Amino acid sequence: MAEVSAELADISILTAEDPRTESLEDILVEMAAGAESRGGVEKQTFYRILDRGEALRFAVSLARPGMWSSPVGKAMSSPCAL
DSSP states (O other): OHHHHHHHOSSEEEOOSOOTTSOHHHHHHHHHHHHHHTTOOBTTTEEEOSSHHHHHHHHHHHOOTTOOOOOOOOOOSSOOOO
């Protein structure tokens, strides 16, 4: 998913989506590698933020008139806590 985001979005925020027993840091390392494999540049076209709430606030803070942001995820797990 980070690969597609790096290709299609101007800016991507990589964050938690219910890591359960997995290491969040490890997940974000994999996601960042995927983004970089498609031309993403950390702190320019994508950011890693561990806390989902903080990530959503950061995304909203970047928004300017005429822009939009959309929280997306794997959506195959239920429920997903925001």
